[in-house]
Amino acid sequence: xxxxxxxxxxxxxxxxxxxxxxxxxxxxxxxxxxxxxxxxxxxxxxxxxxxxxxxxxxxxxxxxxxxxxxxxxxxxxxxxxxxxxxxxxxxxxxxxxxxxxxxxxxxxxxxxxxxxxxxxxxxxxxxxxxxxxxxxxxxxxxxxxxxxxxxxxxxxxxxxxxxxxxxxxxxxxxxxxxxxxxxxxxxxxxxxxxxxxxxxxxxxxxxxxxxxxxxxxxxxxxxxxxxxxxxxxxxxxxxxxxxxxxxxxxxxxxxxxxxxxxxxxxxxxxxxxxxxxxxxxxxxxxxxxxxxxxxxxxxxxxxxxxxxxxxxxxxxxxxxxxxxxxxxxxxxxxxxxxxxxxxxxxxxxxxxxxxxxxxxxxxxxxxxxxxxxxxxxxxxxxxxxxxxxxxxxxxxxxxxxxxxxxxxxxxxxxxxxxxxxxxxxxxxxxxxxxxxxxxxxxxx
Numbered sequence: 001x002x003x004x005x006x007x008x009x010x011x012x013x014x015x016x017x018x019x020x021x022x023x024x025x026x027x028x029x030x031x032x033x034x035x036x037x038x039x040x041x042x043x044x045x046x047x048x049x050x051x052x053x054x055x056x057x058x059x060x061x062x063x064x065x066x067x068x069x070x071x072x073x074x075x076x077x078x079x080x081x082x083x084x085x086x087x088x089x090x091x092x093x094x095x096x097x098x099x100x101x102x103x104x105x106x107x108x109x110x111x112x113x114x115x116x117x118x119x120x121x122x123x124x125x126x127x128x129x130x131x132x133x134x135x136x137x138x139x140x141x142x143x144x145x146x147x148x149x150x151x152x153x154x155x156x157x158x159x160x161x162x163x164x165x166x167x168x169x170x171x172x173x174x175x176x177x178x179x180x181x182x183x184x185x186x187x188x189x190x191x192x193x194x195x196x197x198x199x200x201x202x203x204x205x206x207x208x209x210x211x212x213x214x215x216x217x218x219x220x221x222x223x224x225x226x227x228x229x230x231x232x233x234x235x236x237x238x239x240x241x242x243x244x245x246x247x248x249x250x251x252x253x254x255x256x257x258x259x260x261x262x263x264x265x266x267x268x269x270x271x272x273x274x275x276x277x278x279x280x281x282x283x284x285x286x287x288x289x290x291x292x293x294x295x296x297x298x299x300x301x302x303x304x305x306x307x308x309x310x311x312x313x314x315x316x317x318x319x320x321x322x323x324x325x326x327x328x329x330x331x332x333x334x335x336x337x338x339x340x341x342x343x344x345x346x347x348x349x350x351x352x353x354x355x356x357x358x359x360x361x362x363x364x365x366x367x368x369x370x371x372x373x374x375x376x377x378x379x380x381x382x383x384x385x386x387x388x389x390x391x392x393x394x395x396x397x398x399x400x401x402x403x404x405x406x407x408x409x410x411x412x413x414x415x416x417x418x419x420x421x422x423x424x425x426x427x428x429x430x431x432x433x434x435x436x437x438x439x440x441x442x443x444x
Contacts, residue, residue, distance in 0.1 A: 008053070009153040011146050017045060052149040055091070062089045063145050065158045067099065067138065073164055074171040076258050076266060078127040083141060085124060087116035094146045096153070097124065100139025104132060130166040131257040133265070133312055138162040168311045169266040176270045176432055177277065204232050239444045240281045240297035240336050241435075243268040246344035247288040247314065248321035253345065253373075255424045260373055261316045264343035267428040271341065272307050274432050278439065283338075284310060289319045291329045297338065323358040330362055338366050339444045341431060345372045347401070352408050359417050367444060369418040369434060376423050378402055 021041055028035035056062070068082040087093055097112040105128060112124050130136065139161060144153040205221050208228035221229035245251075245268060251261040272282035276299060283297030284307050293310050295303070321344065330340070340362065346352040362368050381398035384391070405421055412419040422430045438444050 004057070007155045009144060009155055011150050011153050013150045014152070017151070021045065048149055049151055052147055052151040055089075055147050056145065056152060056154045059089055062154075063087060063093070063095075063143060063156050065097075065141050065143050065156065067141050067159045067162065069138065069162065069164055071164055072170070073128070073130055073136065073166045074169045075130055075133050075166050075262060076169050077171040078129050079171075080125050080127055082123050082125045084121065085114075085116065085143070086121045087118060089145075089147075090118050092117050092148060094148075094150060096144040096146075098142045098144075099126075100142070101128065102136035102138060104130065104134075104136055131262070133166050133168065133262065136164050136166055138164070165312070167308060168262075168269045170269065170308075172266050172428060173270040173273045176274060176428060205229050206232050238279055238281050238299045240283060240334070240338035241272075241275045241444070242283045242285055242297060242334065242338055242340050243271060244326070244340055244342045245284070245286045245314070246321045246342070247286050247292060247316045248344075249316070249318045250321070250345040250347070251316045251343075252318075255373075255376060258424070259316065260345055260424060261314075263373075263424045263427050264371075265311045265314070267343070267431050268341075269304075269308060269311060270428045271431050271435065273304055274435065276301060276304055280444075282307065285329075286310075286314050287326050287329070288317055288321050290322070290325060294329075294333065323355040327358040327361050330366070334366070339435070339438065340366050340368045341435075342368060342370045344370065346408055347375070347404075349404050349407050349411065352411060356411070356415060356417075359412070360415050363415075363417055367418070367438070369420060369431075370412055371420045371422065371427070371431060372405075372408070373427075374405060374421060374423050375401060376425075 021038060024034055024038040024041065028038055064084075064086040066084045068084065070079065073079045081099075083097065083099065085095065085097070092115060094115045095113065097114075099110055101107050101110055110126075112126075114122070114124070116122065138159070141158040143156045143158070145156060146153045205218055206229070208217065208230045212230050216230045216232070218229045218231050245261070245264050247261065251259065251264065253260050255263070268284060272284070275282040279299060281297035281299045282303055284293070284295040286292040292314065295307055295310055297303075334340075342359075346355075359368060359370060378398040378401055381394050382402060384395070386392040386395050409419050409421050418434070420430050420434055
């Protein structure tokens, strides 16, 4: 009995009918003939109520619903969630669907209304856009079913709590895969050649000819053939490439609901996938006051899963990043010349100059690209018309900050440090294009 009353809800139309009957009783004060008619309507209304409750509860499983959501959601992207609905009643029903969304979305007005014919199946889809990594918990699917009388509703509850994890944007990663498959090398006017070198990638054994490096003589092959044979090597195709993410407080700045750290994380995943498709070795390093995590560069496809899991768990903090420690760890742990993509942010040129000696030291052995961000919130201030003294002041300050960003680019280029100044939304494509440019020029 308790379960019955918990599942029974009064429909909005119930109050409309009650109001209409009350109005008739009021009118019967002046028109006595309406009094008997109104009582007849009251009894008809009571009978209709009983019929409505009876047909709703006559069928124990008169309605079925199920939520379909992926085990992993893609951060900062629109992810589809589907709810299948099936009418088991032998008549048309009207439904009101309420899905209990995770608290992170802060959405409390989700409601979907529809009608279903007898035996009809349908699927309602909607999208959610998470802006934080972590675990999200969906609650119950609540469906309020009404008959054609629409006096009462019976609540059906489906799907117990369902937890999903929000990972770095794998949708964005797949979106940029085509860039690795497209041949961009000729766009820079470069001719692809095979260069003979002395790296660790062995190519073949050949006869010695004057001019060959005597250090490459293969003495075992020479003894077997009774003539000088040398090992020939070619430039190693798989180059180490590291994404280095600053976890300091500068990466907490949000744009369009997403922190700079999450933009960097999404870019790292997409870029690492491209590097692996290009047969390079992808790795990752995160740091703040100390080096937090290191994933050694590898060209194994499983390394992308390792990087993805590490990216899922990292968080930023309120400390300043220690670039001196970063330089020491790179010098000690990354021995082979590598392409280093450093995701950080500088708002003032003085902040850049404090770290510039360490960036210059890293470039002596590695190909370093420093990536930092435009403050897109300033664009509105710069382009709007100034109508009073205060808006003129704000516009001047905004232009000063934008100018400092351009000065930082020149300062880095002057010290042989490659740099990318990008809007957060264009981060991934700009980093991938820079990487493809380096590949085309033979710089890595």
